[in-house]
Amino acid sequence: xxxxxxxxxxxxxxxxxxxxxxxxxxxxxxxxxxxxxxxxxxxxxxxxxxxxxxxxxxxxxxxxxxxxxxxxxxxxxxxxxxxxxxxxxxxxxxxxxxxxxxxxxxxxxxxxxxxxxxxxxxxxxxxxxxxxxxxxxxxxxxxxxxxxxxxxxxxxxxxxxxxxxxxxxxxxxxxxxxxxxxxxxxxxxxxxxxxxxxxxxxxxxxxxxxxxxxxxxxxxxxxxxxxxxxxxxxxxxxxxxxxxxxxxxxxxxxxxxxxxxxxxxxxxxxxxxxxxxxxxxxxxxxxxxxxxxxxxxxxxxxxxxxxxxxxxxxxxxxxxxxxxxxxxx
Numbered sequence: 001x002x003x004x005x006x007x008x009x010x011x012x013x014x015x016x017x018x019x020x021x022x023x024x025x026x027x028x029x030x031x032x033x034x035x036x037x038x039x040x041x042x043x044x045x046x047x048x049x050x051x052x053x054x055x056x057x058x059x060x061x062x063x064x065x066x067x068x069x070x071x072x073x074x075x076x077x078x079x080x081x082x083x084x085x086x087x088x089x090x091x092x093x094x095x096x097x098x099x100x101x102x103x104x105x106x107x108x109x110x111x112x113x114x115x116x117x118x119x120x121x122x123x124x125x126x127x128x129x130x131x132x133x134x135x136x137x138x139x140x141x142x143x144x145x146x147x148x149x150x151x152x153x154x155x156x157x158x159x160x161x162x163x164x165x166x167x168x169x170x171x172x173x174x175x176x177x178x179x180x181x182x183x184x185x186x187x188x189x190x191x192x193x194x195x196x197x198x199x200x201x202x203x204x205x206x207x208x209x210x211x212x213x214x215x216x217x218x219x220x221x222x223x224x225x226x227x228x229x230x231x232x233x234x235x236x237x238x239x240x241x242x243x244x245x246x247x248x249x250x251x252x253x254x255x256x257x258x259x260x261x262x263x264x265x266x267x268x269x270x271x272x273x274x275x276x277x278x279x280x281x282x283x284x285x286x287x288x289x290x291x292x293x294x295x296x297x298x299x300x301x302x303x304x305x306x307x308x309x310x311x312x313x314x315x316x317x318x319x320x321x322x323x324x325x326x327x328x329x
Contacts, residue, residue, distance in 0.1 A: 012031065012059055014064070015113055016110060017067065018112060019066060026109055028113060029113045062086065065089075065122060066112065074128055087125060090116060124260040127257045129256065135229070142225065148214055152210045184209045186201055188202050273289065273300065
């Protein structure tokens with residue numbers, strides 16, 4: 001802890017918040033890390049205002065540690081940042097410490113305040129108020145649409161397998177899109193649902209139309225995602241072997257406030273590319289990093305595994321980034 005930070009702590013207070021869907025539990029500690037109070041507030045804008053006024057009633061508020069800034073704490077994060085308050089994201093407390101002290105919402109809020117005071121288990125959170133947050137929302141929607149489309153296709157194939165012979169034989173020889181468009185174009189008699197063949201026709205038509213609707217939805221989302229990536233990182237997407245899916249994931253990992261990543265090594269560590277020391281005694285070795293952002297790790301591996309003109313440029317980039325992460329992270 002540097003001298004400036006110690007001076008700030010001597011004349012101010014630090015807050016901590018345990019976030020939930022409907023209520024947030026807040027706690028405040030003084031410049032000696034002693035708990036001054038705990039209180040519950042509704043997770044609404046008016047509740048955020050009340051919480052900030054309550055925290056500032058104890059003294060100058062230097063910073064606030066918040067759990068789950070990407071989910072239940074996202075609204076509180078935006079409000080405090082707009083109010084000019086320094087916010088830190090607090091990770092889950094150590095399991096052994098939690099077993100000793102027990103767990104409830106008040107203790108979690110106090111632990112968040114203690115962590116923010118000491119600067120342990122804290123990171124700078126993503127701001128979640130810019131175009132990258134818009135990109136994240138669209139990608140989440142696309143991912144769920146992709147899953148639903150895959151499920152619809154699986155149901156179509158499973159239904160055809162056990163369909164009556166007069167339906168199954170004509171459908172099994174079609175390609176995927178021929179099959180989908182044929183099913184969507186059927187006009188079965190909806191009043192004849194008691195008949196087995198008509199029931200299969202009704203079900204298959206519904207699944208075919210569902211697949212096409214999801215297919216069009218995914219195409220529309222792809223256009224919007226591509227436009228955002230082109231605007232946010234035109235230089236990144238112009239590089240060889242980097243597609244919109246990989247580029248968008250790297251942008252999401254960096255966040256709107258990419259300046260929180262101090263170097264290439266810190267980004268490599270965030271993506272799980274920096275080897276982890278695993279030495280003991282006279283044995284010096286490293287192991288693969290199995291933690292951090294696995295989606296970003298997968299995106300970088302996808303980029304590196306794509307063929308290039310010489311076949312080795314991206315592999316060399318991957319190795320050099322990993323080595324820098326080991327030396328500097």
